[in-house]
Amino acid sequence: MIKRELIVKTLNEMFPNPKSDLNYSNHFEMLIAVVLSAQTTDVSVNKVTPELFSKYPNPKSLKEAPIEDLENILKSIGLYKTKAKNIKNLSKILHDKYDSKIPSERKDLESLPGVGRKTANVVLANAFGKNVIAVDTHVNRVSKRLGIAKESDNVLEVEERIVKYFQKDDLKKLHHQLIFFGRYHCLARNPKCENCPLQEVCVFYKKFEK
Ligand code: SF4
Numbered sequence: 001m002i003k004r005e006l007i008v009k010t011l012n013e014m015f016p017n018p019k020s021d022l023n024y025s026n027h028f029e030m031l032i033a034v035v036l037s038a039q040t041t042d043v044s045v046n047k048v049t050p051e052l053f054s055k056y057p058n059p060k061s062l063k064e065a066p067i068e069d070l071e072n073i074l075k076s077i078g079l080y081k082t083k084a085k086n087i088k089n090l091s092k093i094l095h096d097k098y099d100s101k102i103p104s105e106r107k108d109l110e111s112l113p114g115v116g117r118k119t120a121n122v123v124l125a126n127a128f129g130k131n132v133i134a135v136d137t138h139v140n141r142v143s144k145r146l147g148i149a150k151e152s153d154n155v156l157e158v159e160e161r162i163v164k165y166f167q168k169d170d171l172k173k174l175h176h177q178l179i180f181f182g183r184y185h186c187l188a189r190n191p192k193c194e195n196c197p198l199q200e201v202c203v204f205y206k207k208f209e210k
Contacts, residue, residue, distance in 0.1 A: 003201040004165060004166060006197075006198065006200075006201055007146065007148075007198060007201065008166070008167075008170055008174070010197045010198055011174065011177035011178070011181060012173075012177075013197075014177070014180075014181065014185070014197075015176065015177045015180045015181070018173060018176030018177050018179075018180055019176060020042070020122075020126065020176065021042040021043070021046075022034065022037060022042045022045060022046065022049075023046045023049060023050075024049070024053075025053075027102040027123070027127045028058060028059065028094070028100075028102060029049070029053050030122075030123065030126060030127060031090075031102055031115075031119075031123055031127075032049070032052070032053075032062075032087050032090075033045055033049055034119045034122050034123065035083065035086060035087055035090065035114040035115060035119060036048070036049070036074070036077060036083055036087070038078075038079065038083070038114070038119070039078050039079060040077045040078045040079070044076060044077050045077060047076065048073055048074055048076060048077055051073050052070075052073050052074070055069075055073070056070075056091075058100060059091040059092075059094040059095040059100040060091075060095050060100065062087060062088060062091035063088060063089075063091040063092040063094075063095050063096075065088060067084055067085065067088060070084035070087065070088060071084045082114075083114065085113070086113040086114030087113075087114065089113040090112045090113045090114060090115070093111075093112055093113075094112075102123065102127055104124070104127075104128045106120050106124065109123055109124070117134075117155075117156070117159075118134045118135060118136060118155070119134070121133060121134035121135075121159075121175075122134045122175075125171075125172045125175055126172075129172065130172075131168045131169060131171040131172055132163075132171060132172075132175075133159060133162050133163060133171045133172075133174060133175045133178075134159075134175055135155045135156075135158045135159045135162070136179060137182075137188075138178065138179045138181070138182025138183050138186075139158070139162070139175070139178045139179060139182065140155060140158050141182055141186070141188060142178050142181055142182045142186050143158050143161065143162055143178070144158070144203075144204075145186060145191070145202060145203060145204035145205075146198065146201065146202055146203065146204075147201075147202070147203035148161055148162060148165050149161045149162070162174075191204075193205050
């Protein structure tokens with residue numbers, strides 16, 4: 001079996017129905033949750049979003065929210081002051097410019113406060129079914145260890161290599177699978193190499209573990 005097929009097969013076996021660890025119930029909540037998740041765990045985001053979404057369920061209410069109240073709700077997560085400001089301003093733009101809908105074009109998404117390429121890709125994949133991949137710290141590490149990307153690649157280069165390497169139709173699922181593989185198996189400090197089904201194709205394993 002060629003390496004790419006082995007990786008896809010293994011990830012499908014390990015994570016057959018991957019879905020985001022973030023809790024949300026519509027596209028607006030998803031966008032807000034992903035913005036809040038920057039440099040913070042999904043678990044900590046899930047602790048603050050029930051109150052946030054129940055008090056401010058749409059762009060109109062969130063754009064009118066008192067900033068002090070947003071900061072108070074978000075204070076347990078990293079960068080909460082910046083994130084409070086971003087989600088308020090982002091909601092104003094969504095309401096005033098996009099009729100409270102989430103735009104489906106990358107350039108429109110990336111023009112929103114707090115939304116970079118990674119967040120835009122998550123939204124494009126999950127909300128609009130686009131075959132794109134968002135490179136977070138786990139996807140970046142796993143891709144390099146498996147030799148899909150080079151150690152010196154920046155995040156955009158890693159994304160481009162993944163897109164070229166895999167079949168387009170696999171990308172949306174692979175996004176979650178690579179995150180889970182990195183989060184729960186190929187961990188940054190203690191990867192579970194001893195019982196990893198990808199040992200034989202892993203550049204990192206061949207270099208350091210054997
Ligand atoms: S062999 Fe180790 S480093 Fe390589 S993919 Fe598996 S867990 Fe990660």
